[in-house]
Structures are given as structure tokens and as C-alpha cells.
Amino acid sequence: MRGLGFVITCVLASTATAQPNPERCEPCDRGDALIGRFALDTVRTHGPLLASLTLSNPLPSEQYARIVDLRAQTPVLGRLGALDDIELSQIAAALCRDADAQCSVVTLRSLTCLAERCEVDLPDPDPKRADVGKPLPECRHLTRKRSTPIGLGLDWGTGWDRSDLPNDGRTWSLGIAARLALRRRYGLVVRADHFAGRDAATDMNGDGTDDEATGSVTRFSALAGPSFVLDATGFEKWTRSVRLDVLGGVLATSSQPGEDGVAAGFDLGLQLAGFRTGVRVIQGFGDASGATLAVVHVGAAVGSVPPFTDLERCSDDARSTRLALGFELPIGGIGIASPLGYLATGFGIELWWHVSRRFDIGTHADILLYPGNNRERTIAQAALAGVRIDHGEKAGPRKRTGLFSTVMAGYQHAAMLTPTTAGSGPIADLSLGWGVQDSEIAGHVRLHARLGVSPDNFDYRAVFVSLGFELRFDPRRWNDRNHDY
Numbered sequence: 001m002r003g004l005g006f007v008i009t010c011v012l013a014s015t016a017t018a019q020p021n022p023e024r025c026e027p028c029d030r031g032d033a034l035i036g037r038f039a040l041d042t043v044r045t046h047g048p049l050l051a052s053l054t055l056s057n058p059l060p061s062e063q064y065a066r067i068v069d070l071r072a073q074t075p076v077l078g079r080l081g082a083l084d085d086i087e088l089s090q091i092a093a094a095l096c097r098d099a100d101a102q103c104s105v106v107t108l109r110s111l112t113c114l115a116e117r118c119e120v121d122l123p124d125p126d127p128k129r130a131d132v133g134k135p136l137p138e139c140r141h142l143t144r145k146r147s148t149p150i151g152l153g154l155d156w157g158t159g160w161d162r163s164d165l166p167n168d169g170r171t172w173s174l175g176i177a178a179r180l181a182l183r184r185r186y187g188l189v190v191r192a193d194h195f196a197g198r199d200a201a202t203d204m205n206g207d208g209t210d211d212e213a214t215g216s217v218t219r220f221s222a223l224a225g226p227s228f229v230l231d232a233t234g235f236e237k238w239t240r241s242v243r244l245d246v247l248g249g250v251l252a253t254s255s256q257p258g259e260d261g262v263a264a265g266f267d268l269g270l271q272l273a274g275f276r277t278g279v280r281v282i283q284g285f286g287d288a289s290g291a292t293l294a295v296v297h298v299g300a301a302v303g304s305v306p307p308f309t310d311l312e313r314c315s316d317d318a319r320s321t322r323l324a325l326g327f328e329l330p331i332g333g334i335g336i337a338s339p340l341g342y343l344a345t346g347f348g349i350e351l352w353w354h355v356s357r358r359f360d361i362g363t364h365a366d367i368l369l370y371p372g373n374n375r376e377r378t379i380a381q382a383a384l385a386g387v388r389i390d391h392g393e394k395a396g397p398r399k400r401t402g403l404f405s406t407v408m409a410g411y412q413h414a415a416m417l418t419p420t421t422a423g424s425g426p427i428a429d430l431s432l433g434w435g436v437q438d439s440e441i442a443g444h445v446r447l448h449a450r451l452g453v454s455p456d457n458f459d460y461r462a463v464f465v466s467l468g469f470e471l472r473f474d475p476r477r478w479n480d481r482n483h484d485y
Contacts, residue, residue, distance in 0.1 A: 031094025034087055042076045047095040050110035051103045058119035067113050080115040088112060149187075151179035151304025153276060158367050158381065159295030160413055161197045165256055166214040169424070170379055170415035171197040173280075173295050179227060179304040187304065189227040189245045191267075193280075195219040195293060201376055203417040209376060216255050219291070221263060221282060223249035232306035235473055238273035241306045245269070251284045251291060261288030269297075270325065272471070276301045277325075277349060296349065296365050322477045324360075326350035326442075326470035330368060333448070333464020337422035340370045340378055343464045352388060352470070357480040360388040364408055364429075368464070376417050380462075382450075384410030384429055390481070392437075400438055406431045406446075412457070425457035435468070439475035444468045 035041060043050075049070075055063055071077050080088065088111045089104070096103035112118055154176050161171035175193035182188065199214040225246045232241040244266060251263035262285050269278030277298045284291035328348030335341055348366030355361055363385045370378040386409060392402025407430060414423040428451055435444025445467055452460035472478045 025093065025097060027090045027093035028097055029094075030087075031090035031092070034083065034091055035094060038079050038082065040076060040079060040091070042074055043080075043091070044095065046070075046074065046077075047107070050107045051096065053106065053110045055109050055113055055118070058121040059113060061120075061122050064113075064118075064120045064122070067118075071114055077114050080111055083115065085112070085117075088115065147303050147305040149181040149304060151181075151301060153177045153179070153299055153301035155276065155297040155299025157280065157295035157297030159293065160381070161195065161217065161219075162290070162292040163197075163217055163259065164290030165217050165253070165259060166200040167197050167217045168199065168201050168415040169197075169413055170381065171195045171217070171219075171293060171295065173293075173297065175297070175299075177301075181304045181306070184307055185229040185232075187227045187229075188224070189247075189267075190224040191222075191245075191247070193221045193223075195221070195295075198415070201415070201417045203376070204419075209417075217253065218255040219251060219253050219259075219293070221249065221251045223247035223263065223265065223282070229306045235272060239305050240272050240473060241270075243267075243269050243271065243306075247282070251282065251288050253288070253291070259284065259288045259291050261286035263288060263291075265293075271301055271305075272325070274300050274302055298349070320474045320477055322354040322474065324352040324354065324442075324470050324472040324478070326352060326468055328364075328366060328446075328466045328468045330366070330448075330464050330466045333462060335370050335378070335422075336461035336463070337459040339372075339375065339416060339420055339422050340460075340462065341372055341375070342370065343462060344369050344371050346464075346466075348466070348468075350468075350470070354472075354477055354481075358390050360390075362386070362388060364410075368462070370416075378414060378416035380412055380414045380416075382410055382412040382427060382429075384408040384427070386429075401436045402434070404433050404435065404444070406433070409453075412452070412460070414457070414460070420459075421455075421457060422452065422459040422461075423457055425452050425454040425460070427452050427457070427460065433468070437470075437481050439478040439481055440472055442468075442470040442472070442481075444470075 035043065059067070083091070089108050092104045092108040092111055095107055157173040157175070159171060160169060161167060162169070173193050173195045175191055177189055177191035180188045195218065197217040199216055202212060203209065225248050227243055227245045230242040230244055232239060234240070246266055248264045249262070251261060253259040263282050264285070265280065265282035267278060267280040269276050280295050280297055282293045326349070328350065330343060330346035330348070333343035335343055346366055346368040348364060350362055350364045352360045352362035363383070365383045368380045370380070372378060386407050388404060388406045390402070390404050392404070409426070409428045412424060412427045416423055429448055431446050431448045433444045433446035435442055445465065448464050448466060450462045452458050
């Protein structure tokens with residue numbers, strides 16, 4: 001009996017030793033190990049907060065904002081994304097010390113959302129303000145053709161004329177063009193242009209008038225060639241397109257002999273609805289090899305509008321642009337150098353590329369008229385490039401108005417009496433403006449100070465005021481200029 005009692009005692013003792021400790025929590029231990037391995041000790045300080053969060057499924061925007069703020073305040077919580085769901089449940093158990101308690105369920109939900117695994121119910125974005133546009137309900141896989149294949153255009157231009165004949169280097173043009181669309185991105189163009197420039201203006205005796213008349217330089221061109229649509233998309237109710245015309249034909253100088261022959265060139269134009277602007281360059285060959293013309297033109301065009309699909313206009317995959325087109329109208333000023341006098345008027349075109357809320361980079365071309373009173377008139381044409389700085393605030397009682405400034409440099413050609421130290425050469429232009437803007441349009445008034453920076457034009461000084469208007473092609477890319485956010 002003593003032997004049997006000894007065996008029973010040993011069995012009972014061994015059984016008692018083999019039973020698990022009812023106070024031990026294996027998921028908690030594994031959670032503690034994970035916290036140590038991933039250096040997540042900071043999560044323990046947030047344990048009570050995580051256990052108190054009531055998070056819906058899906059998360060509304062207010063609750064999601066709270067999760068984002070918590071992750072921003074404690075960047076270490078971003079490491080939770082490296083753990084799977086089982087490991088997150090073990091960490092929840094370690095924080096609550098009871099894997100089966102309601103605390104673990106709530107904490108696990110909080111940890112899952114911090115790991116970016118919760119569905120979020122965000123409101124639909126405004127298509128005009130969202131960085132990535134959501135397809136509008138009316139968008140379909142349809143190709144829209146808004147016009148006949150035959151088109152007609154009329155334009156006026158101003159620019160530069162290089163010639164072996166005596167001239168002042170400036171020309172203006174009037175042209176007409178006809179188009180025929182053969183394919184969606186390809187067609188033909190035929191155009192005829194009239195160019196007119198004046199003779200070289202030389203004032204050797206200083207009386208303010210031309211000493212010798214050498215005759216004006218008047219040209220005619222007839223050109224034709226293929227036309228390529230580089231881009232076509234919708235803008236509001238209209239079509240915005242970019243075309244490249246490759247031209248060849250003849251160039252004739254009617255006012256003087258010696259510069260007639262074949263010619264070739266190109267025309268790069270931007271069209272929005274019926275308005276068209278661009279740059280045209282023509283080079284003569286043979287007897288006309290001394291003739292080179294480069295003009296900036298504006299005009300109207302109807303018909304032969306390139307088609308585009310609805311998805312190109314409003315889908316998430318739509319090609320967007322940071323480009324804006326602006327126009328300037330100088331309304332008065334003064335040329336400080338004696339050959340200039342007062343500035344009567346002019347016209348300018350700008351292209352701006354949006355970089356950030358504060359900065360844009362762009363180009364500017366303009367023509368300024370100084371009537372001269374008792375002297376010969378001066379026409380100054382400039383092409384510049386530079387930066388625009390927005391000094392407006394993000395918030396305030398006048399959210400959409402504010403100051404901006406531009407710093408630009410380039411080259412100016414002045415059609416005026418020679419010799420002079422206030423004529424052609426490199427220039428700098430500084431301006432300060434005030435205006436109103438949003439993500440689609442902008443308008444302003446602007447004060448310019450322009451000066452020559454080379455020995456050939458160091459006397460050129462001008463101060464003038466201009467009014468401007470700007471059209472921004474893609475509001476999604478300019479939404480940080482609409483300060484209602």
C-alpha cells in the first residue's frame with residue numbers, strides 16, 4: 001500500500017506540473033516580442049487611446065482624418081504596415097493583456113486602420129479642383145466631330161524681316177488660310193500672306209526725320225503643305241488644339257526687285273474655339289535667300305476642328321496641362337530716352353507654365369508703339385522669358401486678389417531712326433501687378449519697368465502700365481491658385 005501511495009503521489013505531482021499556467025497569455029507574449037522586434041514601444045503609450053476609438057466601416061472622412069493625424073504625430077506607427085493581420089491581433093492582445101476581451105477587438109480595428117487596411121468613404125471630389133479628375137457622368141467612349149473637314153482662317157501678325165534690301169527690320173502681315181482634314185491627326189493647308197515693312201530710317205543730321213527714302217519692302221507669299229494635329233482635347237464647351245503646318249511655295253517682293261524665289265517654313269499654332277495664335281517662320285531660297293520672316297500672329301478660324309473623344313476630355317487618364325495663355329494691352333507709358341517719347345499702346349501675348357503655388361515660368365512677346373510726335377515713330381518688338389512670383393496669401397478676407405511680380409529678360413528689336421543707343425538689343429523687364437484669379441482665369445493691372453542692358457541700347461528706358469487677361473487650360477493643375485481650399 002505504501003508503494004501504491006507513492007506512485008499516486010508522483011502522478012499527481014507530475015500532472016500538476018504539466019498543466020499550463022492559467023495566468024499566462026501566449027498571444028500577449030508574441031505581441032510583446034513583435035513590439036520589441038519592430039521597435040514599437042511607442043505604441044504602448046497610445047494603448048488607451050486605441051482602445052477608446054470607435055471606428056466605422058467604412059471610415060468616414062472625419063475618422064480617417066483622425067487616423068492620418070495620429071500617424072503624422074507618431075511616425076513610428078507607420079511600421080504597423082509591415083505586419084500581417086495575425087501579428088496585429090497579437091499586438092492588440094499585448095496592449096490589452098487579454099486576447100478575448102472587447103478591448104482587443106477595438107484596439108485591433110484601430111491598429112488595422114493605422115496600417116492603412118481600412119476602407120475609407122471619402123466624398124466625391126470637385127472635378128475642377130481635384131488633382132486627378134473623376135470621369136463626369138456624361139463621359140462616354142465617343143469621338144466628337146464638331147465641324148466640317150474644310151476650314152478657313154484669317155490672321156494678322158507682326159514680327160521681324162531680315163533682308164538684303166535696306167529696311168528697318170520690322171514687318172506686319174495679313175494672311176488667309178484654307179484647310180482640309182484628311183485624317184483625325186492629318187490634313188492639308190494652303191495659305192497666302194501679305195507682308196509690309198518700311199525702309200531703313202537713317203537720321204545723320206539729328207532732325208528727327210529719315211534722311212533718305214530707299215523704298216518700302218512689300219512681299220507676298222503663297223505656301224501649302226501638310227498639317228499635323230499635335231494635340232486636341234476639350235476645354236469647357238470648346239476644342240483646344242495645337243497644329244504644326246509644314247509649308248513650301250514661293251515668296252515674291254513686289255516693291256523692289258531682287259528677292260523673289262522659292263520659300264519654305266512652318267507655322268505652329270494654338271487654337272481655342274474660333275481664336276488662333278501662333279508663330280510663323282518663312283525662309284527664302286535662291287534669289288530670295290536674303291529674306292527671312294518670323295511673325296507672331298493672332299486671328300480667327302472656323303471649320304476643320306480636330307475631333308477628340310469624351311474620355312480624352314474628362315477621364316482619369318486624360319492628358320492634362322499646366323499651360324496658361326495670357327494677353328496684355330499696354331494702355332500708356334513713357335520712354336525716358338529722348339528718341340522715344342510717350343508710349344501710346346501695344347499688344348502682348350504670354351504663355352505661362354505652372355510650377356507651384358508661388359512660381360510660374362513663361363514667355364512673353366509684345367509690340368509697343370511710340371508715336372514720336374515731331375520725330376519718326378518707334379515700334380519696339382520684344383521676346384522675353386522669365387519667372388512670375390505670386391505674393392498672395394492662402395487665406396484671408398480677399399482670398400482671390402493679391403500682388404504678383406515678374407522678372408524677365410530677352411531681346412528687343414526697335415524699328416526707329418538710326419544711329420541710336422536706345423534701339424535693338426538685350427533687355428530686362430521687371431513688373432509689379434495686382435489682380436484677381438482662380439483656377440480657370442485671371443485678370444490684372446501691371447506696372448512695367450523695361451531697360452536696355454547692352455552698349456547698343458543702354459539708353460532705352462521705358463515705364464508703362466498694361467491690362468492683362470489669362471486663360472488657364474486645366475483647372476486641376478491650377479487649383480492651388482483658387483485659394484478657397
